[in-house]
Amino acid sequence: MMLRNAAGRRAVATAATALSLALALSACSGTTKDSSDKESTKAGATAKADPGAALKKGLKLAFLPKQINNPYEKIVDDAGIEAAKEYGGTGKEVGPSDASASSQVSYINTLIQQRQDAILVAANDPNAVCGPLKQAMKKNIKVVAYDSDTAKECRQLFINQASSEEIGRSLVQHLGEQIGYQGRIAILSATQNATNQNTWIEFMKDELKLPKYKDMKLVKVAYGDDADQKSFQQTQGLMQAYPDLKGIISPTTVGIAAAARYLSDSSYKGKVVLNGLGTPNQMRKYVKDDTVEQFSLWNPEELGYLGSYAAAALASGQITGAQGEKFKAGKLGEYTIGKDGEVILGKPTVFDKKNIDTFDF
Amino acid sequence: MALRWDTAVGALLVAVVVAGLGTTDGFGSGENLAFAFNDIAEVALIALPMTLLVVAGQVDLSVASMLGLGSALTGALWDAGWAFETIVPVVLLAGVAGGLLNGWLVTRVGLPSLAVTIGTLALYRGLASVALGSDAVTDFPRTYTDWAVDTTTVPGTFLTYPVLLFIVLAVITAIVLHATGLGRSLFAIGAQEEAAYFAGIRVKRIKLLLFVTTGLFSAFAGIVFTLRYGSARADNGLGFEMLVIASVLLGGIDFDGGKGTLFGAVAGVLLIGVLKNLLTLNDIANEVQVIVTGLLLVASVLTPRVIAAVVERRHRRAADARP
Numbered sequence: 001m002m003l004r005n006a007a008g009r010r011a012v013a014t015a016a017t018a019l020s021l022a023l024a025l026s027a028c029s030g031t032t033k034d035s036s037d038k039e040s041t042k043a044g045a046t047a048k049a050d051p052g053a054a055l056k057k058g059l060k061l062a063f064l065p066k067q068i069n070n071p072y073e074k075i076v077d078d079a080g081i082e083a084a085k086e087y088g089g090t091g092k093e094v095g096p097s098d099a100s101a102s103s104q105v106s107y108i109n110t111l112i113q114q115r116q117d118a119i120l121v122a123a124n125d126p127n128a129v130c131g132p133l134k135q136a137m138k139k140n141i142k143v144v145a146y147d148s149d150t151a152k153e154c155r156q157l158f159i160n161q162a163s164s165e166e167i168g169r170s171l172v173q174h175l176g177e178q179i180g181y182q183g184r185i186a187i188l189s190a191t192q193n194a195t196n197q198n199t200w201i202e203f204m205k206d207e208l209k210l211p212k213y214k215d216m217k218l219v220k221v222a223y224g225d226d227a228d229q230k231s232f233q234q235t236q237g238l239m240q241a242y243p244d245l246k247g248i249i250s251p252t253t254v255g256i257a258a259a260a261r262y263l264s265d266s267s268y269k270g271k272v273v274l275n276g277l278g279t280p281n282q283m284r285k286y287v288k289d290d291t292v293e294q295f296s297l298w299n300p301e302e303l304g305y306l307g308s309y310a311a312a313a314l315a316s317g318q319i320t321g322a323q324g325e326k327f328k329a330g331k332l333g334e335y336t337i338g339k340d341g342e343v344i345l346g347k348p349t350v351f352d353k354k355n356i357d358t359f360d361f
Numbered sequence: 362m363a364l365r366w367d368t369a370v371g372a373l374l375v376a377v378v379v380a381g382l383g384t385t386d387g388f389g390s391g392e393n394l395a396f397a398f399n400d401i402a403e404v405a406l407i408a409l410p411m412t413l414l415v416v417a418g419q420v421d422l423s424v425a426s427m428l429g430l431g432s433a434l435t436g437a438l439w440d441a442g443w444a445f446e447t448i449v450p451v452v453l454l455a456g457v458a459g460g461l462l463n464g465w466l467v468t469r470v471g472l473p474s475l476a477v478t479i480g481t482l483a484l485y486r487g488l489a490s491v492a493l494g495s496d497a498v499t500d501f502p503r504t505y506t507d508w509a510v511d512t513t514t515v516p517g518t519f520l521t522y523p524v525l526l527f528i529v530l531a532v533i534t535a536i537v538l539h540a541t542g543l544g545r546s547l548f549a550i551g552a553q554e555e556a557a558y559f560a561g562i563r564v565k566r567i568k569l570l571l572f573v574t575t576g577l578f579s580a581f582a583g584i585v586f587t588l589r590y591g592s593a594r595a596d597n598g599l600g601f602e603m604l605v606i607a608s609v610l611l612g613g614i615d616f617d618g619g620k621g622t623l624f625g626a627v628a629g630v631l632l633i634g635v636l637k638n639l640l641t642l643n644d645i646a647n648e649v650q651v652i653v654t655g656l657l658l659v660a661s662v663l664t665p666r667v668i669a670a671v672v673e674r675r676h677r678r679a680a681d682a683r684p
Contacts, residue, residue, distance in 0.1 A: 030444025031502060068647060097647040100599050101497065102590050109396045109511065110641045113387030127499035128590035131510045151499075 049320045056316040059089035064121040067099040075361045079304035101125035108132035118311035122147035130154040142314035146307040156321035159307045161298035168203025178273045182215045183246030190226040190252040224255045231258035250276035260286035280359040296348040366613035367625025374632045381639045391519035399511045401634035402523035403582040409534045410575040412626040418551040418618025422478040424579040425601035426485035431583020433489035436498030436593025460576020464569035489595035498593040509588035535623040551618025611661040
């Protein structure tokens with residue numbers, strides 16, 4: 001049909017020529033992934049730290065969340081802005097309304113033009129923000145990643161919520177206490193290849209090897225793909241397959257909420273202990289109706305607070321981002337910079353009936 | 362008419378730039394100007410063929426998806442160990458293929474371009490997700506990414522290489538649209554397709570050519586985008602089609618076809634880019650920026666019609682007043 005007319009024929013002919021040209025080119029040598037040079041420049045390690053320096057007054061900080069109007073990130077950033085007032089600085093939050101890879105870039109350029117003292121960024125894409133962040137560091141603007149890291153050479157510090165080991169082990173410890181270290185347990189995870197989930201699960205399995213867990217048996221790791229409906233069905237499936245199940249750990253906010261919803265309406269309510277990572281707003285009603293006794297997550301306010309002080313310490317020359325340097329983060333106390341400029345906030349916060357109403361996110 | 366719309370947009374652009382220089386620290390720095398223009402490089406590149414399409418009374422909503430597909434393909438092939446020199450023609454070819462499909466559905470099957478490209482908008486974005494999933498490929502060598510980043514400028518100017526490329530292509534497009542028979546045919550098709558057909562213009566072939574060009578430019582913009590951010594992703598350029606079409610309409614290209622100048626379209630693109638930069642520099646929230654862009658767009662579509670209506674009424678009144 002299409003080929004019966006001249007234009008169509010010519011188009012196809014052009015396409016064919018181009019294709020053969022492309023294939024011919026591919027036979028020649030060119031720059032490929034393997035032949036390309038891999039450079040990594042370590043930024044920020046050039047300056048010298050002066051641990052005795054006081055925090056400078058009037059520092060200008062900017063928080064750049066993954067996306068503006070995200071309730072979780074708003075809590076983090078507001079806490080950071082509040083913290084800035086404690087040491088006589090000012091903070092602001094700017095950012096895109098969508099969390100696409102590139103949307104943060106124009107904001108970084110703007111913050112450079114505005115000569116901020118420090119930029120705190122929760123990166124949507126570890127690399128898309130790299131160019132302008134390096135530019136910022138070149139102009140002596142300090143860069144602190146929080147919540148979601150950038151490539152290592154594009155920031156001086158990364159404020160991590162909690163270490164993977166801490167999260168994995170503490171969830172097993174909590175559940176162990178709740179079920180008296182006895183009985184069969186299961187894990188409801190997100191997707192089968194989620195890196196953070198799998199790291200936590202590895203630490204859970206390792207923790208379970210300790211003698212005190214000898215009567216606790218992990219029978220299954222189920223995957224709800226971080227979809228509410230699927231997580232709900234997986235919970236249902238777990239209870240059918242293992243009616244004597246004592247506990248479920250769901251280290252995903254979607255999974256734990258879906259599992260709680262299933263348990264709250266079933267005969268297993270109160271008999272099966274559910275623990276994991278969740279947000280207070282999602283889990284409030286299940287804590288109040290006794291479906292769930294406790295769950296954990298890091299405290300987002302403390303994350304912002306720590307980030308703010310870390311940025312101020314950098315901008316005041318107390319630290320440069322090198323491993324082993326120490327700085328004081330106001331009421332949270334002293335922190336030490338770990339490998340690759342990572343600072344870990346600490347143990348996850350445990351939410352239960354007593355404290356859940358003091359959190360809103 | 363006293364002032365043509367495209368001239369007015371050009372004047373507004375100059376006014377905004379002057380206002381920015383006077384009020385906002387850092388706006389006039391070469392570094393910021395390089396950034397502000399490079400930030401809209403992909404939108405600007407796609408706006409060129411889009412102008413031709415809209416002049417001819419057509420539209421292509423699949424451009425941003427094609428950009429995403431171009432980016433995803435670049436990433437997937439790079440990850441598979443292909444040479445970058447090979448990836449470029451293959452990605453461009455994918456753009457041509459996408460354009461051919463759009464053009465074929467419009468010209469041979471006879472579907473309206475709006476409907477066709479709403480469909481292929483989803484299709485190409487879907488293919489991009491198939492090609493790369495939700496991963497990002499980021500290990501491109503500096504030799505290539507430096508070519509597109511916001512901080513590498515043509516020596517002695519604040520122009521980045523993608524912007525320089527845009528200027529060259531804009532001049533070529535302006536010549537094609539305003540100084541060739543093909544350009545006149547586009548206006549004719551946009552104004553009255555049937556009349557153009559009977560005047561001997563090969564309407565279908567030209568339309569096919571337009572869609573292919575748009576697909577090609579969009580895929581190319583996908584490569585530029587990938588290098589500029591050093592990150593190939595299937596969701597790159599999400600929603601850009603609206604920015605491209607908004608810029609073109611703002612520049613005075615009539616959505617019904619047949620009217621407009623490339624100067625206007627370019628002024629429209631630059632105006633949106635400069636405004637965005639200026640508003641961000643002044644910490645104006647993103648929502649407000651979206652509203653400003655929206656209002657400008659509404660104004661650009663409405664104003665010429667209002668002016669036309671006023672002129673019409675005045676003519677009629679003058680005719681009535683005649684004895």
